[in-house]
Amino acid sequence: DAMVIQNPRYQVTQFGKPVTLSCSQTLNHNVMYWYQQKSSQAPKLLFHYYDKDFNNEADTPDNFQSRRPNTSFCFLDIRSPGLGDAAMYLCATSEADSGANVLTFGAGSRLTVL
């Protein structure tokens, strides 16, 4: 089945220790997104790629970086995680020219910062 896969599902890190989260997709969608979601809150868009074009949200901290080496893969790097970065990180994809442009989400990576 075509899908969006995130690794790891659970990540525990220490304050200030870099973390990389990965996302892969077999849907061949041209748009990939990274969202941060804290408990009982709306998902917050960090950035997205339209093909290779990177789009950073204005309020995304510099501590967060992203890479999309090819259509299928996207990475989220958190350079120096703080306690406030503990959250669920959701990767999503969509086909921008598909009308409704529905997002398909991965299962998420839950980050704990000690």
Next chain:
Amino acid sequence: GQNIDQPTEMTATEGAIVQINCTYQTSGFNGLFWYQQHAGEAPTFLSYNVLDGLEEKGRFSSFLSRSKGYSYLLLKELQMKDSASYLCAVRDSNYQLIWGAGTKLIIKP
């Protein structure tokens, strides 16, 4: 500013019907989405409305009134597995997706 309002929490009984409301104020409108999110899991797509009226999909229906900035998700014949958060999201004129914080639905036997 842009805003999506939905109730924080609702409780309903197994087998009953529940309506979850969503009101929005956004810069333009290019569609409204409902997603279901079980605790600790990713959101999954439920419905999409871009024109006024009711869209029915099995036990779930979604209604939209663009003039009122209002939508609702109607869940019929509730099952215990419907216990989840329901997220309303609106695509604005810049094709940005504005998300609500979600409504936590608790189903009781």
